[in-house]
Amino acid sequence: NKKILATEEKLREQQKTEHQMNAKLRKIAEASAGQKNDQGQKYEDLHSKVEALEKGNAELNKKATTVEATINSMDIVIHNIQGKVDGIQHVQEATEKKLTEVIHNAEATKVKHDAFDKQIKTLEEKEKAADQKLNKMMIETDQKGKELTGTLNNEVESLQKKNGNLFISGTD
Secondary structure, three states, rough: OOOHHHHHHHHHHHHHHHHHHHHHHHHHHHHHHHHHHHHHHHHHHHHHHHHHHHHHHHHHHHHHHHHHHHHHHHHHHHHHHHHHHHHHHHHHHHHHHHHHHHHHHHHHHHHHHHHHHHHHHHHHHHHHHHHHHHHHHHHHHHHHHHHHHHOOOOOOHHHHHHHOOOOOOOOO
C-alpha cells in the first residue's frame, strides 16, 4: 500500500508539475499569441503605413511628372522667346547696318550737293564775269564801231572833197 501511496503521491506531484507546466505553457502560449497578435497588429500597421507611403510616393511621382512637364513647357517657351530675341537682335543689327548705309549715303549726297552748289556758284560767278566781259566788249565794240564809223565818214568826206563830190551819198 505504501508503494501505491508513494506512486499516487508521485502521480499527484507529477500531475501538479504537469499542471504547473501546462499553466506555464498556457502563459507562454497566451504570451506568444499576444505577441503574434501584437506582431500581426504591427504587421498590419506597417502594411498600412507602406500602402500610405506607396500612395504618397505615387502622388509625388504624379506631381514630379507634372512639374517636369511644366519645366519642359517652360523650356520650350524660353527657347521660343530666345528665338524671338535672336530674331529681334538680327533685325536690329540689320536696321542699324541699313541706317549706317543711309547715313553714309546722306553724307555722300550732302558732299555731292555741296560740290554741286560750289560748281553752280562757280558757274554763276563765271557767267557774271562773262556777262561783264561781254558788256565791256559790247561797249568797246560799240565805241570802236563809232570810231570806225567816224573815221570812215571822215575818209569818205575826204575822198569826196578830193574827187569833187563825184559820189552822192545814198545813190550808189
